[in-house]
Amino acid sequence: MQVSLSPAQREAVESLGRPVLVSAGAGSGKTRTLTAKIAYLVNHLGFDPQRILAITFTNKAAEEMKSRLRQITGRSPQDFPWVRTFHSACFQILKEHCEELGYRRPLTIHSEYQQKVTLKKVLAQLDLDAKYLGPLRSAISRAKNLEDPRGYLKHATQIPRRLEALELYNEILAQHNAVDFDDILALTRDLLMRNPTVRETCRDLFDYVLVDEFQDSNAVQCRIMDLLVRNGNLTVVGDDYQSIYQFRGADPSHFIHFPKTYPNAHVVRLEENYRSTRPIVAAAEALISHNAHRLEKKCFSRRDGDPVEVREFLSDDQEALWVADTCRNLQEARGIPLDRMAVLYRTKFCSMALEQAMRRRGVPYKMMGGRGFFERREVQDLNAYLVCAVNPLDDVSLERILNVPKRGLGAGTLKKIFAIGGSGTPLQEKCHRALDRGLLSKKAAQSLRGLLDLLDEVRQMPPAHALRRVVDACNYEAYLRQVSTDENDFVARMENIQQMLHAANQAPDLPTYLEECALVTEEQDNEDDGYGVRLSTFHGAKGLEFEAVFVIGVEEGLLPHWRSVGSSSPGDRPEQEDLAGLEEERRLLYVAMTRAEKHIFLSHAKARKGDLVRPSRFLAELPEEHIKRHRSW
Numbered sequence: 001m002q003v004s005l006s007p008a009q010r011e012a013v014e015s016l017g018r019p020v021l022v023s024a025g026a027g028s029g030k031t032r033t034l035t036a037k038i039a040y041l042v043n044h045l046g047f048d049p050q051r052i053l054a055i056t057f058t059n060k061a062a063e064e065m066k067s068r069l070r071q072i073t074g075r076s077p078q079d080f081p082w083v084r085t086f087h088s089a090c091f092q093i094l095k096e097h098c099e100e101l102g103y104r105r106p107l108t109i110h111s112e113y114q115q116k117v118t119l120k121k122v123l124a125q126l127d128l129d130a131k132y133l134g135p136l137r138s139a140i141s142r143a144k145n146l147e148d149p150r151g152y153l154k155h156a157t158q159i160p161r162r163l164e165a166l167e168l169y170n171e172i173l174a175q176h177n178a179v180d181f182d183d184i185l186a187l188t189r190d191l192l193m194r195n196p197t198v199r200e201t202c203r204d205l206f207d208y209v210l211v212d213e214f215q216d217s218n219a220v221q222c223r224i225m226d227l228l229v230r231n232g233n234l235t236v237v238g239d240d241y242q243s244i245y246q247f248r249g250a251d252p253s254h255f256i257h258f259p260k261t262y263p264n265a266h267v268v269r270l271e272e273n274y275r276s277t278r279p280i281v282a283a284a285e286a287l288i289s290h291n292a293h294r295l296e297k298k299c300f301s302r303r304d305g306d307p308v309e310v311r312e313f314l315s316d317d318q319e320a321l322w323v324a325d326t327c328r329n330l331q332e333a334r335g336i337p338l339d340r341m342a343v344l345y346r347t348k349f350c351s352m353a354l355e356q357a358m359r360r361r362g363v364p365y366k367m368m369g370g371r372g373f374f375e376r377r378e379v380q381d382l383n384a385y386l387v388c389a390v391n392p393l394d395d396v397s398l399e400r401i402l403n404v405p406k407r408g409l410g411a412g413t414l415k416k417i418f419a420i421g422g423s424g425t426p427l428q429e430k431c432h433r434a435l436d437r438g439l440l441s442k443k444a445a446q447s448l449r450g451l452l453d454l455l456d457e458v459r460q461m462p463p464a465h466a467l468r469r470v471v472d473a474c475n476y477e478a479y480l481r482q483v484s485t486d487e488n489d490f491v492a493r494m495e496n497i498q499q500m501l502h503a504a505n506q507a508p509d510l511p512t513y514l515e516e517c518a519l520v521t522e523e524q525d526n527e528d529d530g531y532g533v534r535l536s537t538f539h540g541a542k543g544l545e546f547e548a549v550f551v552i553g554v555e556e557g558l559l560p561h562w563r564s565v566g567s568s569s570p571g572d573r574p575e576q577e578d579l580a581g582l583e584e585e586r587r588l589l590y591v592a593m594t595r596a597e598k599h600i601f602l603s604h605a606k607a608r609k610g611d612l613v614r615p616s617r618f619l620a621e622l623p624e625e626h627i628k629r630h631r632s633w
């Protein structure tokens with residue numbers, strides 16, 4: 001299959017022999033270009049697809065890219081083993097060479113749940129209040145994505161004893177022979193930097209490196225990328241106007257300074273927007289031109305359309321009802337299906353008034369997010385059994401399942417077990433010793449022996465067999481029935497187990513299955529459920545497109561968000577605003593606006609949550625010739 005490309009897209013595809021930066025606008029066909037380039041390397045130039053590293057932003061994007069590559073090149077998705085996210089690619093490297101860093105194989109990844117349990121222990125050991133759990137977790141995660149984690153922790157947060165907390169947390173992870181999600185990148189970087197032999201071995205794996213969504217890469221990712229590239233065989237694609245993950249360490253500077261980092265780089269601009277009409281593109285361009293920190297490009301569209309509508313309301317409730325009514329009107333009068341519409345907002349709380357209005361008007365809607373699949377109870381329980389089988393050092397997982405489902409290990413028994421050996425003795429080892437020394441009652445010993453035998457039994461089984469065996473041996477279905485709120489809940493949970501069995505069936509062995517689970521856990525659950533208008537935060541709408549988009553709450557305090565500009569509370573205006581934060585907020589509105597194909601409505605209210613608010617300064621930055629202002633009162 002041949003993909004049609006514009007001259008600029010073709011230039012990006014065919015440019016070789018030096019690093020290429022594709023500086024692309026919204027809706028300009030970034031992914032199409034990147035995929036076409038991989039196909040070109042393979043089909044025209046004879047590159048081995050197994051030796052092409054293509055980094056995507058999410059696992060879902062990696063799957064989509066592989067399926068597009070299959071269509072274009074006729075090769076099977078397995079021929080492209082290195083189309084992966086940064087985390088997934090780095091973990092392939094890290095697990096192969098983890099012994100160099102003092103770990104044992106198989107190396108395991110701690111899930112969010114395990115991370116939280118470990119951090120709770122850290123807080124307790126350091127006599128710190130449990131209220132620090134959330135802030136400490138974010139601070140450590142942010143720190144690990146920077147070049148100098150300790151330096152960041154020292155200055156950027158006020159959490160007491162934070163450096164000790166980091167040490168202790170890392171120590172516990174090492175004891176469990178585990179890494180957390182952020183370590184995957186940081187440790188791979190350390191490995192590649194400190195060990196020239198490993199570096200050469202890894203560089204030898206790849207003939208070409210491509211990175212999608214490069215504007216959202218952080219310092220650690222950029223360093224890893226640099227260490228893996230040979231002979232300038234590198235293409236990065238992105239849009240610095242859409243860099244919106246500063247809170248996770250992303251920094252558009254890497255993108256903007258790419259031509260300085262690689263002075264022989266070839267810069268290709270994709271400026272034609274194929275998605276949106278001219279007024280939408282012109283308004284978004286005018287807005288973003290107020291950001292000083294960006295790479296110049298002139299985005300345009302050839303399609304005419306209605307002006308951008310800016311609406312003022314008295315209250316958020318009035319705004320929400322108007323949005324619900326307008327969705328209906330667009331559907332009835334213009335034939336736009338409801339699931340081609342989206343309502344986007346800066347922070348989650350804005351969805352409340354909207355949901356009420358949608359229900360009152362009977363407009364179906366769907367929300368993104370919710371609990372991720374891998375965060376659900378049954379998924380975590382069953383995977384914890386498998387983790388314990390593979391990694392006898394993982395105390396967090398064993399603690400979770402010791403008595404789940406209940407197996408008669410009472411508080412007294414557990415106390416006896418925990419008391420054995422020092423704090424460095426793994427819990428599984430303690431259990432074995434308790435049995436060997438005959439410390440437990442007959443009933444408790446039998447039950448514990450059953451559990452340990454089960455872990456031994458499933459260790460070498462294929463993943464789906466192991467899972468099925470755990471469900472049966474523990475009578476897990478009966479347990480689920482007890483904990484489910486009703487029959488629907490029970491059925492949904494059983495379906496989740498079916499889904500797990502399906503996933504487990506695809507994996508060759510237990511460590512690989514668990515690794516894949518851990519790697520996707522961090523992603524938001526973006527599955528659509530049902531038909532209706534999509535309600536989403538700006539972040540959640542990244543990469544999506546809709547015929548009609550409502551951007552609500554375009555008000556000072558919300559957009560720019562008060563925290564991003566350095567205010568201490570919603571009403572406060574700092575003496576000096578955080579300029580980088582302000583620019584990120586402008587980029588967020590840019591992302592939201594550029595999701596729209598034909599119709600866009602920006603709205604603000606005079607009162608939100610009962611507080612008086614002012615329109616966002618960003619509204620004054622839009623070009624009058626492309627907007628129409630209304631007052632709905």
Ligand SMILES: Nc1ncnc2c1ncn2[C@@H]1O[C@H](COP(=O)(O)OP(=O)(O)OP(=O)(O)O)[C@@H](O)[C@H]1O
Nearest residue numbers: 004005006026027028029030031032274275543544
């Ligand atoms: N050369 C082309 N000719 C016609 N249509 C194109 C071309 N390139 C891309 N498109 C279309 O433009 C739309 C936007 O493309 P795509 O979603 O890949 O953009 P993007 O650059 O990833 O956007 P964003 O970053 O805003 O999410 C898609 O519907 C795509 O099919």
